[in-house]
Amino acid sequence: MPALLLPLVCACQFMIILDAAIVNLALPSVERDLGFSATGLAWVVNGYLLTFAGLMLLGGRAADLFGQRRLTISGLAVFSAASLLAGLSSTATMLVAARAAQGVGAAMLAPATLAVVNTAFTEPAVRARAFAAWSASGGVGGMAGAIVGGALTTGLSWRWIFLINVPIGAALIAVAATSLPRSVPERRDRLDLAGAATGTAGLGALVYGVMYGSVLPIVAGVLLLGTFVLVEARFARSPMVPLRLFRTAGVAPGATMLLLFGGIATAMWYFTSLLLQNTFGCDALRAGLAQTPAAVTFVLVARWVAPRLPRAGRPLGCACFIAGFGWLSQAGGVAAVIGATLIVATGIGLTFPTLMALATARVPDADAGVAGGLATTFNQVGSAISLAVFATFTGYDRVFLAAAGIAVVIAAISLGSGRRSDRRQLVTDLA
Template structure:
């Protein structure tokens, strides 16, 4: 049985729909690109700026910490001050910080620039999602826009892996940052000419909610990051994790009882699609980490690929993800989210199950390419479906914060999964016999097996998603 609901009209804009969509996708592309493009350049950065091994990690961690921690206030700011204004501000800060990073003469200055990049990304990412959520009315056009937006993130991750090697080898590591400056300037010009100004909504930012929510996420992620150097039960890990949990509990209390205009209205989670989809996005972060991060490590550390070769080796999977995400976007309005979600999870289970059998004797075509194509196809079906469900039926003046919550769920889930999977892989490697590549392969196989369990959990939660609806 189907139900009828009113169409949500698109908000006014000054440019054509394709240009608005391209702008949102390019912004998301930049945010994800900067997570992956730096990895290949890290050894060169360490040599030139004299980073210690521990300090070098903050070139990545500083960006991730600021980005994930400030997504919630970034999303609410887009609702209060206008999506165009926050999109332009985010692009401006991101581009300026990229210029500072590219010109940095000391290790400390580079880390500061990376934190500023993360802040710019936290302003930019929810605004791009809000532009799609409000700029395209319900129906196939909006679903296709979500598919393109989802695909742009996947392209950013894969292009970053390849471009980082090309730019570092052919020019300098500084160009992995400087490349953002002309792109950001062009996108600012497009935003100013293609998006209606929009006055936002009346109200003030919930400062207490912003402080507790941001500090809680930052402490939680920081504590998880510390597991790279300390055991899970040690004080350097437990203290920030517990502080994060307490701060997030305080955030919920503030939003429920104290805030006059809550930064994240908890009534939004009365929408079953929003609540369940964000829970699945939290789990989905682990799927993305297992696929792109650990399969790259398998190619390099077990099969002997170079960093650039690993990026190229994952390119077919990236293409599969893009194609599948675009197809899934067109299918969501016709099939509803459950069928696509379960089809995607079936691909994830089959692909990760196949990868969990790979070893030092595996060949790229049969042992890696085949299963990663399956996994990428599953991700292409699942991710846009979850993002569309997490932002469906949301009032336009709250699209920014809902986009921030969805992005934060995926980022926090990825951070937690990276720490958990890395701990499991290290333990399995330490107890494995044989050569170093064989021992590492045992650890990666365990990660892929755990990813099967995560995919099954996502499929189970899919039972709670709202069924198919027709306008």
């Protein structure tokens, strides 16, 4: 196995998460330079998120059909080219289009690299460490986004938050070309275009409707997703998401918990940032610095502690969520917020890698790409839905208490799925 394989997939995950986080501090400068309206500015963020979430399943299936190496390199090329276009944008429309193209590249790249982790690292302990490193790299990307975004915007220009991806992407393409094996997929099926159209449009409409609180897109999204399930179950010769995947041990409970976990992550990073700025008077830089200890804690726990606690990680993580969010709901100052977020970040580090592994580890290699896309899609959609729901609450304390309640539900699902797994193992042993 090439020595650069794990660093490669971790670097790709870092770049994807970095790009989602780095934009926030540059938005005021972007608004002034390109003449965005207040509502139009949101599309600099949402244009990326919508294409990323909506095309993830298609990217996962493409990785299975055309090969992980080919899709990783293609995703890096699309992402880098779109970053160059974003950095050179002269109009608001040009920047939004470039951000949407970045989302396309990320939707190709994320499931392909997750599939590499799932197929290249087959021994359980090694795979657990690989998932932990992959998860931790996303945490580093989120942490670096706030710091690097502020530094580049202040010291150079907002354009460099995008242009920095170009040399990084070029270097990663060179590494991918030399380290990823030239595997030939077993299947030569065509892409499921009907499934891709209904699934992508359904997810996009649902996420859009939830983001903007619009009923019609939500209804359309639900109907399209229902059509997608019908197409996959009855009509597709080579379904984009084979429904048999949900019969694979761990996929259904793992995906469900990742959907709920989106609410945990949103409450932790988004709403604690607002709490620090709107309630305790921090500016954007001080708020980012106040969240840095939690980000470091997440990285350390995900990388070094979670792999050593494969069975106890989720229950301990849920206990951290309940304690940390309970404290956050009563926080009276910045010091209390920092202390509480350290506890929550410990829970995230213990939980997230094990959930990703649970949702993908037992899937056949031929379906590894779509399994990775499915897991990531559930997590992204959960984040979007929870953001829209939490935004209707009248106080941050209610947001954090709701997040603690989500943790209880995750713990219950984890406990139930663990008991079912133990019963299946007992039946196997007796046979």
